[in-house]
Amino acid sequence: MSVITVKTAPIANQKPGTSGLRKKTRVFQEPGYLENFIQAIWTGIGGTKGKTFVLGGDGRFFNTEAIQIVLRMAAASGAARVIVGQNGLLSTPAASHLIRLHGADGGLVLSASHNPGGPDGDFGVKYNIANGGPAPEGVTAAIHAATEEINVYRILETSDVDLSLCGIAQLGRTEIAIVDPVADYAALMEGIFDFSAIAALFSSGFRIRFDAMHAITGPYAKLILENRLGASKGSVVNAVPLPDFGQGHPDPNPIWAKALVNEMMRPDGPDFGAASDGDGDRNMIMGRGIYVTPSDSLAAMAANAALVPAYANGLAGVARSMPTSLALDRVADKLGIECYETPTGWKYFGNLLDAGRATLCGEESAGTGSDHIREKDGLWAVLFWLNILAARKCSVSELMTDHWQTYGRNYYSRHDYEGIDSGIANDLMQGLREKLSALPDSIVAGLRIIAADEFAYDDPIDGSHSEGQGIRIHFHGGARLVFRLSGTGTVGATLRVYLETVDAQNIHRNPQDALIPLIQAADQLAMIAERTGRKRPTVIT
Numbered sequence: 038m039s040v041i042t043v044k045t046a047p048i049a050n051q052k053p054g055t056s057g058l059r060k061k062t063r064v065f066q067e068p069g070y071l072e073n074f075i076q077a078i079w080t081g082i083g084g085t086k087g088k089t090f091v092l093g094g095d096g097r098f099f100n101t102e103a104i105q106i107v108l109r110m111a112a113a114s115g116a117a118r119v120i121v122g123q124n125g126l127l128s129t130p131a132a133s134h135l136i137r138l139h140g141a142d143g144g145l146v147l148s149a150s151h152n153p154g155g156p157d158g159d160f161g162v163k164y165n166i167a168n169g170g171p172a173p174e175g176v177t178a179a180i181h182a183a184t185e186e187i188n189v190y191r192i193l194e195t196s197d198v199d200l201s202l203c204g205i206a207q208l209g210r211t212e213i214a215i216v217d218p219v220a221d222y223a224a225l226m227e228g229i230f231d232f233s234a235i236a237a238l239f240s241s242g243f244r245i246r247f248d249a250m251h252a253i254t255g256p257y258a259k260l261i262l263e264n265r266l267g268a269s270k271g272s273v274v275n276a277v278p279l280p281d282f283g284q285g286h287p288d289p290n291p292i293w294a295k296a297l298v299n300e301m302m303r304p305d306g307p308d309f310g311a312a313s314d315g316d317g318d319r320n321m322i323m324g325r326g327i328y329v330t331p332s333d334s335l336a337a338m339a340a341n342a343a344l345v346p347a348y349a350n351g352l353a354g355v356a357r358s359m360p361t362s363l364a365l366d367r368v369a370d371k372l373g374i375e376c377y378e379t380p381t382g383w384k385y386f387g388n389l390l391d392a393g394r395a396t397l398c399g400e401e402s403a404g405t406g407s408d409h410i411r412e413k414d415g416l417w418a419v420l421f422w423l424n425i426l427a428a429r430k431c432s433v434s435e436l437m438t439d440h441w442q443t444y445g446r447n448y449y450s451r452h453d454y455e456g457i458d459s460g461i462a463n464d465l466m467q468g469l470r471e472k473l474s475a476l477p478d479s480i481v482a483g484l485r486i487i488a489a490d491e492f493a494y495d496d497p498i499d500g501s502h503s504e505g506q507g508i509r510i511h512f513h514g515g516a517r518l519v520f521r522l523s524g525t526g527t528v529g530a531t532l533r534v535y536l537e538t539v540d541a542q543n544i545h546r547n548p549q550d551a552l553i554p555l556i557q558a559a560d561q562l563a564m565i566a567e568r569t570g571r572k573r574p575t576v577i578t
Contacts, residue, residue: 038195038209040113044188048073051184053177055382057163059149062099065160069190071103075110075145076190078164081180082143086115091135091165093127093218094147095253095316096278097154100125103147103162105197112211113191119211122218124200126278128253128317130406130414131222133169137410138221142167148253148316151288151403155281170387170411174501219257226261229347229409230420234427239267243426244307247273247419248297251283254313257416266423272307287314289321289403289415290578291328302326309426309433313415318383319403320415322422324433330548330578332362332449335399337440338421339368342397344428345421347409352396356389358382359492359507360519360535361401364447371444380494380506381521387411388498401451401535438544445541448551452574453523454532454565462522462530465568469508469520472562476510482558485513510562515539518559532569534559549577 051058051074058074065071079085092107094100104125111119120135121127127135129146136144149161164172164180172180198206198213206213239245245268249255255276262268275283286293289312301310301323310323322329329337339355342348356377357365369376377395379385383404389395390408399405404413405421422433429436476489492506507521519535536555540546549556559565566572 038193040191040209041194042189042191043069043072045069045073045190047185047187051077052181053163053172055384056150056171057146057161059152059159059161062154062156062158062160065099065103071106071162072110072190072192073187074162074184075107077180077183077187078145079110079114080183080187081176082164084114085111087117088142089118089120089139090116091120091127091132091139091141091144093122093132094125095128096126096280097148097160097282097315098156098158098280099160100147100280103160104200106192107145107147108198108208108213109193109195110191112208113193116211118214120214120216121200123203123215126218126253128218128222128257129412130317130410130417131218131257133165133410133412134222134225135216136165136167136169144169146316150316151286151314151319153282153286154315155284158281165411168387168391168411171382171384173384173387174503219260222257223261223265225409226417226420227265229345229417230424231346231427232266235420235423236266238423238427239269243309244269245272245309245311245423246297246300246307248289248294248310248312249273249276250285250287250289250294250312250314251275251277251279252287252313252315252317253278254317254416257317258313261416261420282315289314289319290576292576292578294321297321297323298328309423311419311422313419314403317415318413320405320418321403322418322433324437327434327437329433329437330362330401330449331399331403331405332364332401332447333437333440334418334422335361335397335405336364336368336444337436338405338418338425339365339372339397340440340444341425341429345424348396348407353393354389354395356386356395356398358385358400359509360451360521360533361399362447362449362537363515363517363539364444364449365399367444377497380492380503383413385494385496385503388496392498394497401449441544445539446544447537447539448546448548449535449537450548450552451578452534452536452556452559453576453578454534454569454571455575456529457532457569457571459530461568462532465532465563465565466508466520466522468568469563473508481561482554484516484554484558487511487513516555518555518562520559520563532565534563534565534574
């Protein structure tokens with residue numbers, strides 16, 4: 038067992054995005070690719086000597102091999118201890134919790150989140166800091182700089198660590214603590230929610246269907262929902278994590294969780310439906326006959342938070358990403374609390390949570406969380422909803438109707454144009470930028486524009502400044518368009534168009550019908566069809 042130093046050279050385009058570095062799996066499998074990036078992480082955080090890290094992944098293809106490489110590199114660089122999930126598995130929320138629970142210096146999550154897995158799918162590596170949250174821009178910038186200067190990496194030459202049994206192993210001078218990936222997270226959930234009330238809900242005949250999408254949350258949901266809370270056996274489907282997610286797409290939305298949608302839309306469907314994604318940090322919420330958009334879910338959770346034991350004393354504040362619906366703002370206004378608008382990316386919520394400015398946070402991309410960890414948390418959101426329903430003794434549909442009658446309905450949708458040539462996508466955004474100053478007071482598709490800008494964010498805690506976070510166009514009457522390029526894909530560019538309008542009277546329309554004028558305005562403003570050749574979005578959520 039010896040440390041070897043391997044000569045290397047910088048590899049292009051190893052810049053972390055909003056959720057770490059994501060590439061095709063075969064790219065990560067190329068000789069030295071993963072090793073270069075891991076060494077750059079060690080350099081970017083100021084070294085590993087004497088530090089403790091948490092390590093785990095969502096079980097996607099290449100997870101097992103990557104875990105062993107990271108362990109050997111951590112040992113070679115002098116880490117004191119690595120806490121790793123049994124068999125190399127950890128959901129992202131569970132990893133965040135373990136970092137905080139053990140006072141670790143940071144952690145690595147091996148996942149590409151909601152992206153497909155398998156040899157032809159995607160892989161990713163994300164570094165989380167000591168508060169349990171994604172690395173802020175200063176840290177990712179240092180990591181990126183290290184990828185451009187690297188000339189060697191260090192790795193321990195040894196056999197693989199047996200991760201099949203919980204316990205302590207030794208890798209050189211580094212202690213490897215293999216832990217149950219579910220137990221500590223389940224205990225955290227029990228301290229947040231009224232498990233007795235939820236169990237009583239299930240014992241009353243309330244039926245749930247949770248689609249784990251053959252991703253990481255299967256074991257978590259089986260233990261908590263079925264074994265501890267008493268949901269009927271078989272309520273959790275697709276519960277076994279698979280390297281290729283059963284050849285599915287582990288993104289919890291009506292497109293990729295179509296089987297769940299079909300089941301929930303049946304007249305005799307379950308009372309409650311939910312799904313989670315590859316690494317367990319996203320959620321989809323449904324009731325019989327109704328799909329709840331992530332933005333509406335966030336707003337309803339905030340409005341009913343006092344029904345959950347951990348939040349019974351009220352919320353310090355709430356926060357949403359800029360493209361997320363303004364429905365949350367309406368709730369915050371009525372509650373008399375601050376609502377913060379941040380760029381997309383969970384790392385921007387970290388400072389607000391740490392400073393006690395916000396308790397509940399969310400993004401339109403199916404991510405919701407609170408100050409219990411520093412990541413979004415899919416199963417936590419499901420339990421939050423179940424706790425609310427147990428307390429209010431109503432259906433999902435009744436709850437949302439009451440919510441819209443109280444606050445009005447923010448009809449909202451996201452149209453994704455995936456795999457666009459990056460040059461074309463950038464030209465489209467630049468074309469919009471050049472129009473911004475001339476847009477106010479103009480009429481587009483019959484709608485009057487009252488304001489237009491490119492969102493920038495000044496962090497109220499540390500004063501950091503983030504520019505170029507998406508183009509916003511506001512219309513008379515409360516409607517809004519947002520355009521931005523996503524940083525979570527691995528091929529080409531994804532143009533995301535967010536559409537929103539408000540109606541306090543007609544609250545049961547089809548959202549796509551309610552948004553027709555905005556859909557027309559978006560195409561006219563950005564010339565989407567003309568520039569991209571796309572007549573319709575790839576995905577509508």
